[in-house]
Amino acid sequence: MESINTFLDQDHSARRILKDKLVLAGIIALSLVTISPIILIISKLVVKGYRQISLDFLIKNTPDSYEAITAVANGEIIPGGIANGIVGTLLMVSVASALAIPIGVLTGIYLYENQGKFMANLTRSVSDILQGVPSIVLGLISYLWIVKHVTMGYSALAGSVSMSIMMLPMIVRSTEETLKMIPQTLKEAALALGVPYHKVLLRVMIPTGFSGLLTGILLGISRILGETAPLLLTALGSSIINLDMTKPTSAIPLLIWEFYNDPNMIDLIWSSSLLLMTMILILNIVSKQIIANRR
Amino acid sequence: MTNTIADIKNPILSIRDLSVAYDKNYAVKNVTLDIKKHAVTAIMGPSGCGKSTMLRALNRMHELYENITTEGQVLLNDVNIFDMPAIKLRRQMGMVFQRPNPFPTMSIYDNVIAGYNLNGIRVKKSQKDEIVERSLQDVALWGEVKDSLLKKGSFLSGGQQQRLCIARALAFNPEVILLDEPTSALDPVATAKIEDLLVKLKENYTIVMVTHNMGQAARISDYSLFLYMGELVEYGKTKNMFTNPKDPRTEQYLTGKFG
Structure with a gap:
């Protein structure tokens, strides 16, 4: 009886709570690693691509190289669309x-x-x-x-x-x-x-x-x-x-x-x-x- | 062997030497009996005795499964059911299953009329309305659903769904209605409603039902048969069978010694 009581008396709860928190943190970190590629991809596409998106982009054909060179040289948006x-x-x-x-x-x-x-x-x-x-x-x-x-x-x-x-x-x-x-x-x-x-x-x-x-x-x-x-x-x-x-x-x-x-x-x-x-x-x-x- | 035909005059169904086997294992063996028109006949017996198997043989549901073979004869109004097209037979023998199974994609109205719509039978709208109302009234569901006929059938309670399924079977005006433990998935109130309904329905239809519940058989059936290990042990008027069983196995089952 003595030994059981001393066992029960020992307070392990602090350690268990700490362990619990560590595991939870690990799960959250790994989840973030999993979803980060898609977030990074989408944000990169939005940041780099949104300027080109317009009505023209949806209804016009692809520009030829000459049009594109001119636009780039003048610092303008490339005309035409896809x-x-x-x-x-x-x-x-x-x-x-x-x-x-x-x-x-x-x-x-x-x-x-x-x-x-x-x-x-x-x-x-x-x-x-x-x-x-x-x-x-x-x-x-x-x-x-x-x-x-x-x-x-x-x-x-x-x-x-x-x-x-x-x-x-x-x-x-x-x-x-x-x-x-x-x-x-x-x-x-x-x-x-x-x-x-x-x-x-x-x-x-x-x-x-x-x-x-x-x-x-x-x-x-x-x-x-x-x-x-x-x-x-x-x-x-x-x-x-x-x-x-x-x-x-x-x-x-x-x-x-x-x-x-x-x-x-x-x-x-x-x-x-x-x-x-x-x-x-x-x-x-x-x-x-x-x-x-x-x- | 006891008299299993039970002296029924002008039977609607005459079953002769009916056997059903799963692969090579017989679940129903040489059952011979006559079923009375406009009466409730209950099929009783312990689990696994072949009750459902026998019932499902009557509308040739077993033909869906290749490993099941059926032998013998079943005469419906003197015509062997195995000689007529299954489609025609099933329209004359409605079936209600253990668990309510309304078509989930269809409204209450469409569920009742499903037999006509799915078979491509053209009926005037006014006639359809009439059939739906009559069938739902027959199952005492009309009052409860008449304002929500276009709602999905799956929104109803279990008991209502089961009555809807009975209405669906009635819409075709079948001669025989086969019920496979129709109340085993329902609560006592819903069960009582279905039992009352079946007693009322036998005025116009012949009812053959499988039941696990001896009380139910005693309450509503006119004739009962007791199946044990696929064999017909006893068949006769329900009253006689419950008060004076001839076979010791029937007595043991009815007194709760097994089953």
């Missing part, structure tokens, strides 16, 4: 989505319906591997398939195809996972009403899991928005707005690369990056909100 890149990105992303969403959703449904079967397992594994394929390789493939054989030259279509392959695995996975989360009883309830199976899928399962599907699609889009490597090999770039899928087309990340290679255009790098970053952030926040509302 409308050709914005339009090109929207065009290629839309076409990529139009290609990838139906295929991805249908494949996801197939995987959900055939759990544990050989073909489904194989498809799932292949789709996972596809997700790991470097984007430059997808660009090369699209170059071989589309640039060399379909459009006979660099084209927006080739860019879209490489982007859609990149989106595909994300959509497949999110469709399957979303459907798996829907309770089986809901499916049975619809079947018990004598509803044919395809209508159960289309009218009950998909609407119920719609927010999940949408989230997967938005995250897929936000991933391809910033892709540059495959576009260098496929869409190439264009200094004017192009809506022809068979012609070379610009994109925001392509322009950033071009600006980087032209010492007179350096200022435009920051504003273009800021715009691209903002688009991706908005998509991410929207999809996070959708997930939050679903819970």
